[in-house]
Amino acid sequence: MLATLLHKDRPVRDVPLPVVLFLIMALIMQLSWHAQQEVVTAQAEDLPAPMSSDAYKMISLNEPVAVSKLLNLWLQAFDNQPGLSLSFHQLDYVRITQWLDTILALDPRGHYPMLVAARIYGSVSDKVRQRIMLDYIYRKFNEDPNRHWRWLAHASVVAKHNLKDMPLALEYARALAEKATARSVPFWARDMHFMLLEEMGEIETARVMVGALLESGEITDSYELRFLTEKIKELEEKSTK
Amino acid sequence: MFSQVLTISKFTIIESIRNRLLWLSLLMMLIGFVLVEFVGDLAITEHKATQLAVLAVFLRLSAVLLTALFVVTSSLRELQDKTLEMILAMPIKRSSYYMGKLLGYIQLAVAVALIFSVLLMVYAPVEHVVVWLLSLMFELVLVVALSLVMLFTFKQVPAALTGVFVVYLASRIMSSLYLLSQHPIVANDGIGQKFIDSFVAMLTWVLPDLSRFTQTDWLVYGLVDWSQLLPILIQTVIYLCLLSAIALFDFYRKNF
Numbered sequence: 001m002l003a004t005l006l007h008k009d010r011p012v013r014d015v016p017l018p019v020v021l022f023l024i025m026a027l028i029m030q031l032s033w034h035a036q037q038e039v040v041t042a043q044a045e046d047l048p049a050p051m052s053s054d055a056y057k058m059i060s061l062n063e064p065v066a067v068s069k070l071l072n073l074w075l076q077a078f079d080n081q082p083g084l085s086l087s088f089h090q091l092d093y094v095r096i097t098q099w100l101d102t103i104l105a106l107d108p109r110g111h112y113p114m115l116v117a118a119r120i121y122g123s124v125s126d127k128v129r130q131r132i133m134l135d136y137i138y139r140k141f142n143e144d145p146n147r148h149w150r151w152l153a154h155a156s157v158v159a160k161h162n163l164k165d166m167p168l169a170l171e172y173a174r175a176l177a178e179k180a181t182a183r184s185v186p187f188w189a190r191d192m193h194f195m196l197l198e199e200m201g202e203i204e205t206a207r208v209m210v211g212a213l214l215e216s217g218e219i220t221d222s223y224e225l226r227f228l229t230e231k232i233k234e235l236e237e238k239s240t241k
Numbered sequence: 242m243f244s245q246v247l248t249i250s251k252f253t254i255i256e257s258i259r260n261r262l263l264w265l266s267l268l269m270m271l272i273g274f275v276l277v278e279f280v281g282d283l284a285i286t287e288h289k290a291t292q293l294a295v296l297a298v299f300l301r302l303s304a305v306l307l308t309a310l311f312v313v314t315s316s317l318r319e320l321q322d323k324t325l326e327m328i329l330a331m332p333i334k335r336s337s338y339y340m341g342k343l344l345g346y347i348q349l350a351v352a353v354a355l356i357f358s359v360l361l362m363v364y365a366p367v368e369h370v371v372v373w374l375l376s377l378m379f380e381l382v383l384v385v386a387l388s389l390v391m392l393f394t395f396k397q398v399p400a401a402l403t404g405v406f407v408v409y410l411a412s413r414i415m416s417s418l419y420l421l422s423q424h425p426i427v428a429n430d431g432i433g434q435k436f437i438d439s440f441v442a443m444l445t446w447v448l449p450d451l452s453r454f455t456q457t458d459w460l461v462y463g464l465v466d467w468s469q470l471l472p473i474l475i476q477t478v479i480y481l482c483l484l485s486a487i488a489l490f491d492f493y494r495k496n497f
Binding site for chain 2: 014016030
């Protein structure tokens, strides 16, 4: 008990008055100094080229997933800082794809780079830049179709509605049907190309493809079987009109 | 009173020499040299700029680390060995003890900065290095004062060092944090977000902006302007006063 009392801090009144005044004065000086400083503003900078993924692994003491997440945030913040004169239209999209590649190489299981490619960088009104991003998504899809199928499905929709490029949308949808074969891939994604063919007026082709798919026996899901059976009926009705 | 301050400062320096702090600085300099030569071999282009940038960052962080470690561990050892109690039992004011320690450690920090900048002179023009060196000295002065505040507050090596590095890192990144908090990528008007934004804004008022100190650009691109040192000097003086006042306030309330 005595030891506790002895080691308890002394009351504030034991601090000499000059020390208290010195503390108050120093605090006022610091606040006044800060008030006189220029307001911090964001500086526009070009996006630099990324280093190799091995370099980032080394810098992060072999924490590739952590550094990948940090790079995601950094890249996103780089492009989105208000106050910068940079907008998506001014960004070097080829350079962005290099960054996304590096981030994916560090954390291949992460979806963040693909999401920003599809939904952020791929949503600009500039068609050239949009195509760069869609090409990038297609390339990554081909590397691992069952992991990246959802982003290619999104790319197909973007190609159809934003770029009005039906052949491109169809190319992506066909790739989905042919390569994304895992059970986890929903049938709406694999069957997108039938809908696109139908919209393009290629009724007969769509009908033949749906029929071939049904006959192949690859479809085991009862909902998908029902959907495709109804679709083939619908297509047959259209082709006889 | 001033003679007491000088005596304490003198013994602080003697202790650092016995602890081989300066030898350790020379060793760090040697490691920096090997590192930078290795980096130089790797660089395909901007060979000198790459070497300078890596060396400057390495030396700056090493200087901060060495200084903080030495100040915290040596002062706390004095506290734990009851040497401090013995000194305070003598007719010495607490403020004299504090000033003596501060002065001694600042001299050591200046010596460390001088040793490190010798190596930089091999790679960069002397004028650029001198500006960088002066700025590093100011930065280390603040690290010394911050370390003293933290050790008086926490009286434990891990807690004190953690406190020093948290405040130091926050001061280095505060301007970037402030920008991020003011312009969030996804707007969020929640109470939690507002609290965090206000907290970050408040921190910018009470922490020094160390990102303006000891900039690598000065060495790599020769962006040296002596007038840049004046605001750094003023900030150092003001913040040194603030840290000293906090340390003294805490020190006078302590029972040993």
